[in-house]
Amino acid sequence: MGAIETMGLMITHGAPGGVILDSNQEAAEAFVPSSEKQGKMPSQLEGAMDALISVFYNYSGNEGDAMKLNKGELKELLNSELNDFLTCQKDPRMVEKIMNDLDSNKDNEVDFNEFVVLVAALTVACNDFLQEKKKKSKN
């Protein structure tokens, strides 16, 4: 409950998605595809980014546009990959709400740029939760 509320809040206020979009250009210029660094193991973070991309296309390729998640594909992804984080998704309106929050260009599909906003928001919410838990266990 808490996580998803925080998420909605952050998406409405444009952060952290806004931050990501602002730095897109710089990030793209600094980006070196892993194929250019042959034989080198990806770092933990690079591996996580790679996984993020793979997961997205695993679901987006099921129906219609292979580059975008429609509502059914988004639901599948949320159910299978974020089951522990989004406990209130049993509510069928939840997928609808997440879809509306994420779909910033209003084409009724979630592309990778829009999906990344969800992951970033959930990661921030997850960090807040963990830090809060740490604080409480200290007292």
Ligand SMILES: [Ca+2]
């Ligand atoms: Ca699709």
Ligand SMILES: [Ca+2]
């Ligand atoms: Ca969209």
